Amino acid sequence: MARHSIVEEAAVPVAAGGAGIGAGGFDSGGGGRGPDGPRGAVPQRTYMTGLTMGMAAILMFFMALVSAFIVRQGLSSDWRAFPLPPILWVNTAILLASSFTIEASRRKLAHGDRQGFRHWWFTTTALGLLFVAGQLVAWRQLVHAGVYLASNPSSSFFYVLTAAHGIHLVGGIVALIAIAYWNWDHARVARSTATQMAAVYWHFLDGLWIFLFLLLKLGQ
């Protein structure tokens, strides 16, 4: 783990940009480094802006798939609903729980409780892995029931949507692990920023899953 104190870092969460930080709003200019700020430093909120843009792009990607789902279902007469594996309810509960644990972790970090942070952070990671494993179990159950990728458009969309969401969630898990073991001494991004970004992304994938699950459950 990083050697410098979490307490110190958490106390001043967005210090990297020096004088420029917060000096300029969106429309006033000077969003970046101030005249006296260190050369080359990127304001911490830039990372959050980048993540927001990334989530917008991911959302468009999923909305394209969802609109294809709706159109494909509406245009044809070959759509056959199939029962979703019950384990999806468990997976959903696990993912929901992980949103709470990652928030607990961030609260611990804000209070300087390093052990508490690590505890809840790893709990979140474990819940994420459990969710992915659960999704794979759901796939196995469908395969055993004879429902394959190409069986029917409904099953095609089920596999595509769960796989696309799963891949993004695996990305989130990689980020959680990376944040836990990163050497923050020479990082350009502050640990507090990184944990905040990971949490926002995690909640985003959580919300996205709820939406997709409802779509798959009710939309068939």
Place this chain on the structure above:
Amino acid sequence: MSAQPHSVTHHAEAPKSFIRRYVFSTDHKVIGIQYLLLALAAVTIGMVLSWLFRAHLAWPHLIIPGFGGLMRPEQYLALVTMHGTIMVFFVLTVAPQSGFGNYFLPIQIGADDMAFPTLNMLSFWITLVAFLVLVAAFFTPGGAPINGWTSYPTLSAVGSVSGPGQGMGETLWVVSIALFCLASLLTALNFISTTIEMRAPGMSLMRMPLTVWGWFVTAVLGLLAFGVLLAAGILLLLDRLAMTSFFVPAGLVFNDTQPPLMHAGGSPLLWEHLFWFFGHPEVYIAILPAMGITSHILSNFSRKPIFGYKAMAYSLCAIGFLSFTVWGHHMFVSGMSPYSALAFSFLTLIIGVPSAIKTFNWLGTLWGGKIQFTTPMLFAIGFVSLFVTGGLSGLFLAQPAIDLPLHDTYFVIAHFHIVMAVAAIFGIFGGLYYWFPKMFGRRMNETLGKTHFWLTFIGAYLIFMPMHWMGIMGALRRYASPGGLGFVARMDPIDIFITVAAFVTGAAQLLFYFNFFWSIRHGEKVEENPWHATTLEWSVPSPPPHGNFVAAPHVYRGPYEYSVPGYTEDYLPQHLTPEQVAQSAEAGT
């Protein structure tokens, strides 16, 4: 706290090793030039492909080496497909946005690099891999795909049963485009974050050069559009490889000896909707940066502020927004409801309003200016001409009743080549001639440049204007040998004329290649602001050092302060302090 851990300056000094400095560089300027070189390679390949199929159209009995005898229809279609794909994605998207945007957006807003330099480097290398994957399609057993750059199912979704090139060649096409989407999304994310967060103090949105507005709005379009194409591409890939039926309907029989395909119930129209939801913004992704560059150059060489700066910025945003509402006008012939067609038609015609605002403001900028006819200025004026010509034929095609008979003819080819392809290329050329002194510290030869302009400008019109007449007379596009039809055969002389014009115009580009590469080493050396321009890129050395600015810049005024009354020079740079301006004015009086 000590801000130490997070204030690491990633541009404290340039990396020393050749690999880190010129190959796997994170410097936005190197990446910008890498993109431009990639686009130059791509445009060369794309142009040669067009020569080959134009030669076939003009002289159908000509035996061209490498085609194993007379060019077969599928070979013709492969050339057309690859020409379109390479040009749209790897030239018109890469050069104006990723190339110039990378190089100049950070400098123009006073930043020392993109917000996420490593991501930036990754974007380039993914784009390069995408390009190599696409070109590899030529070398697969069936050859390159044959279904056009729009890759419509069912032809594109069922594999080699639908023709040579539809096997591995088409799979590589889809993979290439998916990779390209990914890279473009990362680039868009980077551009937007940089523009919002990295502007120097004083650089408010309404002080940004219009080039930056062009790149910014384009990045927003890219962010929202490429994800949709990526999703569509994945579904298409699954139809091809996993026998799903997203786009393939039931009961397809491709030749008598084959059983009907196993697919069922899919909708080719679904692909068209997804594709054009991306595809129309893509048209503006190609043209908006060129609009920004044109505005920038026109103001500079008219020695006047841009006419209606705010209207120019807002009209860019309006065009960007409207671009997401008009995709259906590419599908008037798909059998859509006339009511839908009416809505798409109306929205399409509305785009004429911000486009006209831009055009009149460009003319207003020129009006009464002390115009300097430099090479970049000629290309900028050429852009306006082409944009108006191509835009006007767009007003015809926006109306379903006119589009229906013209849709599958050369009229459409003429329209989109002039307004999207050639106009955007003129924006690219304008940018290259304009910023070359900044990128290399030397100027390109003006005589060669002007000759290049006139040959290209006249050549472009000679190639594409006759296509309008051919289209109105009913010449069908996509056909390798339409000569069997009597009324088409009568147009053979026009086809020959167009092909000769294409060869001559293409050959004229050799002037550009020579001028470009020769000038890098031997061009006339210039100081840091040879055009007497106002924006921040002209306040730094040529080429700019690693990290761009020697001292952190501060911006005091708008980007186009030319011929300010009472000031000694006819240009007032954005970074000059009020004290410096006052001193200079006093010294002048």
